[in-house]
Each structure stands twice: as structure tokens, then as C-alpha cells.
Amino acid sequence: MKRLIQATSLTTFLLLYSGCSNVIDSLSTTTAPKVNQSAPTVNYSSIKSLPDMTSIGFEWQKLDDPRVVGYNFYRTEISKGEKTLKLISKIDSRHATHYVDKGLEPKTKYAYQISSVLSDGTESPTTEAYIAETLPRIKPVAFAQAVSNLPKKVKLLWEPHPDQRVNYYRVEKYNDTLNEWIYLATVNQRLSAEYLDTGLSNSSKHKYRVKAFTFDDVESAPTKVLEAVTKPAPKSVTGLKASNNIPKKIFLTWSASPTNDVVQYEIHRSNYESFGYKKIETVNSNVLEYTDDLKEDGLKYYYKIIAIDKDGLDSTSDLKPVKGESLGKPTKPNLSQASIQGGVAVLNWSSTPRAVSYTVIKKTKQNFFQYKTTKFENISGTSFQDSDIVSGIDYKYSIQAIDEFGIASESSNEVSLVRK
Structure with a gap:
């Protein structure tokens, strides 16, 4: 084994680092060994070492004396100023010539001393202190x-x-x-x-x-x-508006998100203002409007528009929603007067905003359970006369207002008439 570190005496090394003349005398082992002065000692000049970052390998010349049954390794850490030699390993064969001390600190100086162990449990005087130093840590990652x-x-x-x-x-x-x-x-x-x-x-x-x-x-x-x-979420759209005057539809418009890489907008809808939103449609980022076809009059919904960027990040859904409504039915008329005059049914009702015409609904009693319904449509005024009535028959009349889109109001109050 190649000897990488020059051996020296523990006394000399400690004097260099401590300035004390009696340091070697103050060193002590944790337990007092039984020293046999006649026992053979390991040849100090034969000791060689090879360091790594956390271990040091040793090699020495074996002793041929048959009384020797092994070796004791002692160590102290010089870098910490330790003054106590500790028994770190017992090697149970005189034929052994190698030992690796593991679990050491990188770039740290240690002092070692070796003794031979006899069969009666006594040991020889130790070698002079052998100084060895572990290698430094690997360098940090450069970049x-x-x-x-x-x-x-x-x-x-x-x-x-x-x-x-x-x-x-x-x-x-x-x-x-x-x-x-x-x-x-x-x-x-x-x-x-x-x-x-x-x-x-x-x-x-x-x-x-x-x-x-x-x-x-x-x-x-x-x-x-x-x-x-991390990348920020795209900014939300602004200026969201929803219509309330289109029959069976709600029309949405908004201003684009100021985020450059927005690729889509999701339209979310709910029956409630604060929860229950579901995506109903997705449009490209160059589309800033959407028509929600509802098929019914007077439906109300809340809407949010979510911007989606090229990486799939979405703008916050914690937005104030906008309420939209399809055009509702016109206000129902009030049938204010209904009477039989000269054998004619005469009806009068109040005018209704949005109404462009009215429909009179006539129900003629057929029997105890059934009525026949007749409608008179496109009546422009607020009065109507029906001469097609027969004495003793029960008739019922009600009025519906019709707006420009053909949306009919609920029926007015119903009035019963009987010709005497």
C-alpha cells in the first residue's frame, strides 16, 4: 500500500498545534491496558496509510512472534484537540496486516498508535503516533x-x-x-x-x-x-355583460384578458349567484361573445368567463358573476269588463306594455265535463264583441297579450257569461 502521509510522533505534532511541552504525557486511554514491556512491537517504519474522504486504510509488517495473537488500534482526533486515545479496533490474528478505519470526517487529522496483543491478554507498548489525514470533501456542484x-x-x-x-x-x-x-x-x-x-x-x-x-x-x-x-395565472376578462331582452336567448359580451398567451375562454353558468357553476361552452380567444340558446322565455342564469392560457392555466373563478335573462312574457292584461248587451258578449281590458296585439280565448261549455276552446287572434284594440253566443250556454273569456316576438302573456282573469 502506498504511503501518502508522512508518519511523525504524536508529541511533535501536538506541540506544533498546542504549544505545550507535556501534551503526550497528558494523553490517556479510556481503559488502562496491561502493558508487557517484553512483548514485540509493530515496526513503526513499516506502517503505511492510504486516505479517503471518510476512511483511512492501514498496512503494516506482521509480527512472527508466536505469542502474538492480534493487534489493537488506538486513535485520537487531533483536529478537535482530543487528548485521549481510544481503542477503536481489536484485530484477532497476528497474520493480519491491513485495517480500514471508517466513519471519519473529511479533511480531518487523526493520530494512531498500534500495539500487539499476546495470548495472555497483555499487550506491547504502542508505536509512536502515526498521523494521517482524510481527504477533503468533493467540490460542490459548479453550476x-x-x-x-x-x-x-x-x-x-x-x-x-x-x-x-x-x-x-x-x-x-x-x-x-x-x-x-x-x-x-x-x-x-x-x-x-x-x-x-x-x-x-x-x-x-x-x-x-x-x-x-x-x-x-x-x-x-x-x-x-x-x-x-412559478408562472402566474392569466388575468381575468373585463366588462362582462349579459342581455335580458332577447327571446329564448341570453347574449354575452366581454373584453379580452390582457394576458398575451390566452388561447381560450370558458363560459360557466349557474342557477345561483355564489355556487353551482358548470362549463357550458369553450370558445377561442378571438371570440368575445356567446349566445346561450335557452328555448324558453324568462329564464335567469348567472355567468362567469374563465380565461385559459396556452399552458392550461385558468384565471381565477373568484369573480363577480353577471346575471342574464331571456325575454320574459308580457304582463297579462286585466279583463276589467265583461257583459251581455243585446245578445252580444262585450269585453274590455287594460292595455299592456310591449303588447302589439291581443288574443281572446273563448271557452264554450259542451257538457258537464268539457269546454270547447276558440281563439280570436290579432286583435289590435282593448275591446272585443262576440255575437256568436246562444241563450242558456255557459261561456268563459280570458285575454292574452302578444308582443312583437310572438311571445304570449299568461291569460288574464277569466270571466263567465251566460245569455239569458
Whole structure:
């Protein structure tokens, strides 16, 4: 094994870092070993080491003395100023010549001492302190960015790490509620270079950072904080109007959304002002009107127009709706006078707004259960005389107003007449 770090005495190293002359004397093990001064000691000059980021491998020349049954490894962390040697491993064979110390901190100096262990449980004096240092962490990801203005998502991009020891990346996101960075996702493979954070709210701001991890799960420092904002929803239409004077239809008009990439408008309708809206039609963005064919008079509905952009984002539905109504029936007339004069039925009624003509409905009693209905249409005035009546027969009369669109009002009050 290639020796990468020059061995030196623990005393010399600690003197350089502490300025104390008796540091080696103050070092102590956590348990007092039974030292056999006659036991053979590992040849210090044969010790070699090979560091990694979180481990250091050791090699030494084995001892041939048959009394030796293994070796003890002691360690202290110099970078923290530790002064206590700790037994970190017992190697149960004198033929062993290699050991790997794992779980270390990157770029950290450690001091090691080795003793041989005899069959009676005693051990030799330790070697002089052997100083070894772990390798530094891998460098952070060199370039990374967060892409803004995407619909309900943020795209993270980074430059693949050049270090072939990198196994995967970890994406972290800042949680504003907890005020801390939390795990978001793992992106496997060193050459992978992007991540999509989806399901986000419109116009929301997010913070991220990316760390690279080695095959031994050693992490790099994070990238700089990456910030991005999701795409805003399109702005709502303005000037929505709904008609109330068209028979069997409601006509809607509106002004276009000021958002440039709107591609469609959805028309939503409800019987109620505050809930129950359903989409009834979709039109292209160059269409700013819609006719709702209803087939009935006097129907009332509430409407909202939702703008849809090219990414499928919709404008807020929290809008004040507009009420529309198909043209209702004319007001029914009031049949104010009905009498038999000289064998003629004479009728008079009040005029009705919107009426362009009237219809007189005559019902002639046929028997106990049935009446025959006759209509006299296109009457321009507000009076009517019916001479076709027979003595002793029961007649019933009512009036309907008819507007310019042919919409008939409800029938007026009904009057019964009998010729004597």
C-alpha cells in the first residue's frame, strides 16, 4: 500500500498545534491496558496509510512472534484537540496486516498508535503516533439554476459533477413554515442534470439547493440558493355583460384578458349567484361573445368567463358573476269588463306594455265535463264583441297579450257569461 502521509510522533505534532511541552504525557486511554514491556512491537517504519474522504486504510509488517495473537488500534482526533486515545479496533490474528478505519470526517487529522496483543491478554507498548489525514470533501456542484415562469412547476438544472466518485444528487427545498431546509428528492446517476418540482401554486416563490453525494454517501457542500417563481395565472376578462331582452336567448359580451398567451375562454353558468357553476361552452380567444340558446322565455342564469392560457392555466373563478335573462312574457292584461248587451258578449281590458296585439280565448261549455276552446287572434284594440253566443250556454273569456316576438302573456282573469 502506498504511503501518502508522512508518519511523525504524536508529541511533535501536538506541540506544533498546542504549544505545550507535556501534551503526550497528558494523553490517556479510556481503559488502562496491561502493558508487557517484553512483548514485540509493530515496526513503526513499516506502517503505511492510504486516505479517503471518510476512511483511512492501514498496512503494516506482521509480527512472527508466536505469542502474538492480534493487534489493537488506538486513535485520537487531533483536529478537535482530543487528548485521549481510544481503542477503536481489536484485530484477532497476528497474520493480519491491513485495517480500514471508517466513519471519519473529511479533511480531518487523526493520530494512531498500534500495539500487539499476546495470548495472555497483555499487550506491547504502542508505536509512536502515526498521523494521517482524510481527504477533503468533493467540490460542490459548479453550476446550477432554477427556471422560473413555468406552469405549476420549477425546473432545476445543474452541471454534471466531473468527479467520478459522485453517485447521486440530493435536492433540498426551503420550508418557510419550519424555517429550515428539507429533503425533496434524490436524483440518481452522476450525469443526471435536472429535476422538476411539480404541483406548485401559481405565482409562488420557491428556494432550492443541490448537493452531490459519493458512493460512500459523503456529501458535498450545497450549491448557492436557487430561487424561482412559478408562472402566474392569466388575468381575468373585463366588462362582462349579459342581455335580458332577447327571446329564448341570453347574449354575452366581454373584453379580452390582457394576458398575451390566452388561447381560450370558458363560459360557466349557474342557477345561483355564489355556487353551482358548470362549463357550458369553450370558445377561442378571438371570440368575445356567446349566445346561450335557452328555448324558453324568462329564464335567469348567472355567468362567469374563465380565461385559459396556452399552458392550461385558468384565471381565477373568484369573480363577480353577471346575471342574464331571456325575454320574459308580457304582463297579462286585466279583463276589467265583461257583459251581455243585446245578445252580444262585450269585453274590455287594460292595455299592456310591449303588447302589439291581443288574443281572446273563448271557452264554450259542451257538457258537464268539457269546454270547447276558440281563439280570436290579432286583435289590435282593448275591446272585443262576440255575437256568436246562444241563450242558456255557459261561456268563459280570458285575454292574452302578444308582443312583437310572438311571445304570449299568461291569460288574464277569466270571466263567465251566460245569455239569458
